[in-house]
Amino acid sequence: MNKTINEDVSIVLSGEAGQGIQTIEGLLTFILKREGYYVFATKEYMSRIRGGSNSTEIRVSSKPVKSYVDKIDILIPLTKSSVEHLGDRVTEDTLIIADNDSLNLKNKNLFNVPILSIAKEIGNEIYANIVAVGVILGLFKINKQTIEEYLKERFGDKGEKIVSDNIKAASEGYKLGKDFSESGEIKIKISANENLKDDLLISGTDAVSLGALAGNCDSIFSYPMTPGSGVLVDLANFSENFDILVEQAEDEIAAINMAIGGWYAGARSMVTTSDGGFALMEEGLSLAGMIESPLVIHLAQRPAPATGLPTRTAQEGLNLVIHAGHGEFPRLVLAPGSLEQAFYLTQKAFNIADKYQIPVFILTDQFFVDSYYNVKKLDLSKIENKKYFVETTEDYKRYDLSKAKNGVPPRGIPNYGNGLVVVDSDEHDEEGHITEELDIRIKMVEKRLKKFEALKEDFISPEFYGNDNYKYLVVCWGSNYNVVKEALENIDNKDLAMLHFSQVYPIPENAVEFLEKAEKIIDVENNATGQFAKLIRAETGIKIDSKILKFNGMPFSVEELTAKIREELQ
Known part of the structure; x- marks a missing residue:
């Protein structure tokens, strides 16, 4: 059996939750990128901690690749049910590399590789995923020093023995993969490019998080909900080197109210959630509309209604965010299509929210946040941030109609100037105090809605x-x-x-x-x-x-x- 794959190869690894499929994805994509390949990776997974069938697709190519494909050129299943799970995607052209002594698969394109036996010899079946990594890297004849260096980086904090065992597991798999390549049984002809080694390899989650950082986000409030939680995790990691307040709130209602409180105090706060979590935030969104508070909300969509398919992808949240919140007030909804767009639009979201005193949504989905590919270094020269709040005087009025020609009144924050900054969820007068005067109600509604016209200056x-x-x-x-x-x-x-x-x-x-x-x-x-x-x-x-x-x-x-x-x- 001899098979040559040219220009673009789709590699799928599949197994149960808990077998380290995501570890394989991370190792392969980063090592291949370091060696100068274009890579794309995405995952599909069940909503369970153990068991089931999950898979990761990795495309490696001589040209940029950024999309999901059905075809599977090489499949590495870690369980027998993995092959059944992938269904029609496994064709007569799919090469299967598996430990068939334990899986007992029947396929004419099967390469029996003792992945589990090698892992047991090293000391633990857990190393089976690293053996599989080694097989793939051997097919590409990746520089062994690159592999060892990355494994040391990845597992260095776990001690010398763990690092040594991982290197040994990868090395054993590498020999087998290289043998397949040199014998001509599986030959991959994809050109590496030295110029790609300095590319970034980031996910949608990373792009949104880095964009928030670039937008001077200094606080994030969230109640974890897949697939939006990754942004919370990323910003928590960034807080080790940047001045970012990270708060895992007790629920979604608290999270959005904390973010509104942050903006009131002069912070640049963010909320990250998914559709079901945001449904609980709608009253808070309406509060932001009434008090004219800036707000940035990242919402990563998933199939609904209710819990739906919590780890799958959808674009079902558009109507939700456009019509969310009782009453009529402006908002802007952004939906990046590329990782570069996610970075620049998230950064811009903070400025637009601040400038027009409105909620701005960044709408993504599970597929987007969980996918990785090469991007060129982001151009930080394009980044410009401006804080739009004013220093208050003693006669300051939060909703001063005479100074809101475009619907945007001067926003003050407490203790920045001599004025009193009053906001209220009831309809209010120019100073921010509750009112039931109907003429003032009309003027306040008209002022808020004027922002739709003003926003056109920053339309994308x-x-x-x-x-x-x-x-x-x-x-x-x-x-x-x-x-x-x-x-x-x-x-x-x-x-x-x-x-x-x-x-x-x-x-x-x-x-x-x-x-x-x-x-x-x-x-x-x-x-x-x-x-x-x-x-x-x-x-x-x-x-x-x-x-x-x-x-x-x-x-x-x-x-x-x-x-x-x-x-x-x-």
């Missing part, structure tokens, strides 16, 4: 990709940016283009000219009702008849989206 235009003379326009938002782009590259039709929205509410006005020009608009979303298509209709009057929707908890793969778009073109 949708990104266009394709030939200017298009007939067919694929519309997408958030995490579908890269998969739609790769599907369009596969189709290679000059009549086809993409319009990606990273600002999903309000709809930027310049989007209308792109939409009106198309003979046919194709909407791509991970929900069952086409929430964004309906929003476009409501905001612009343009009806989108053609929708490609997926809502089983998995992201679109490149292959299926390519096929579905082709169907729409016929």
Whole structure:
């Protein structure tokens, strides 16, 4: 049996929760990136601590790769049920590297590798995942010094024996993988590039967290909820070197109220959660709308309603965040499609929230936050932060109508100046005191709503990709940016283009000219009702008849989206 894989290889590792699949993902992606490869990794996992079947997909390529694919070139299963779990993705072309003495699989493309036996000889079955890492790295003939250096970094705090055993496990697997390569049984022909060694390898979670740090976020309040909790963990780690207050609140209601209190005091506070957690925060959001408090909320979506599929992906939270909170007040909703966008938009979110005194959402999803790929070093020269609160005088009025021509009154904070800063959840007068005078109520509502017009100064235009003379326009938002782009590259039709929205509410006005020009608009979303298509209709009057929707908890793969778009073109 001889198999050569050129340019782009998809490697999937699968096993039970607790078998170290995420450890394998981390080791392989970082080592391969260090050796100059383009890598992409994403995971799917069940909502259990032990058992079940989880998998990680790692794409390695000679060119940038940023999307999920169905194809599996090489599969390393750690349990027999792993193969069944992956279903139709395992084809007659899939090479399976497994310890078949323990799994007893029947497949013509099976390479029997004594992964468990090697691990036991080293001292513990737990090293099976590191043996598997070694096999893959051996296929690529990775520099052994690079492997050893990274294992020392990764396990150095666990003691010399642990480091030594991990290096031995990787080395034993490496020999087997290298033998497969040199014999021609499994040959991978993918070019490494020296220039990629300095790339960053980050996840969606990292991109949002680094963007918050760049936006001078100095406090985060959260009640943990998958898949939004990673941002809380990241900022907790950053707090070791930066002045960041990290508070795991007793519940979601406390978390959002703490964040509002932080902004009131002059901090730049953030909340991170998921759909179900945010549902408990809605009264707090409405409070922010009434007292005109800045607020930044990261919401990582997952399938709903209720607990839904807590570890899967969806784009079902759009209607929630647009309509959340009782009453009418402005908000901005951002939905990054790339890791670079996540960094820059999160940083910008803090300035926009501060400038206009409104809630700003960063809307991601499980697929986005849990995916990794190479990015060039982020350009910090683009970063500019400004605090918009004012030093108060004795005659200061928090909601001074004469100084809020664009709907934005001067925001003071306690103890910065001689004024008294009064806010209240009831309707209030210019000084912030409760009022039931109906004329003042009208003026305050009109003032708050004026911010929608003022916000246009900072709107983020949708990104266009394709030939200017298009007939067919694929519309997408958030995490579908890269998969739609790769599907369009596969189709290679000059009549086809993409319009990606990273600002999903309000709809930027310049989007209308792109939409009106198309003979046919194709909407791509991970929900069952086409929430964004309906929003476009409501905001612009343009009806989108053609929708490609997926809502089983998995992201679109490149292959299926390519096929579905082709169907729409016929």
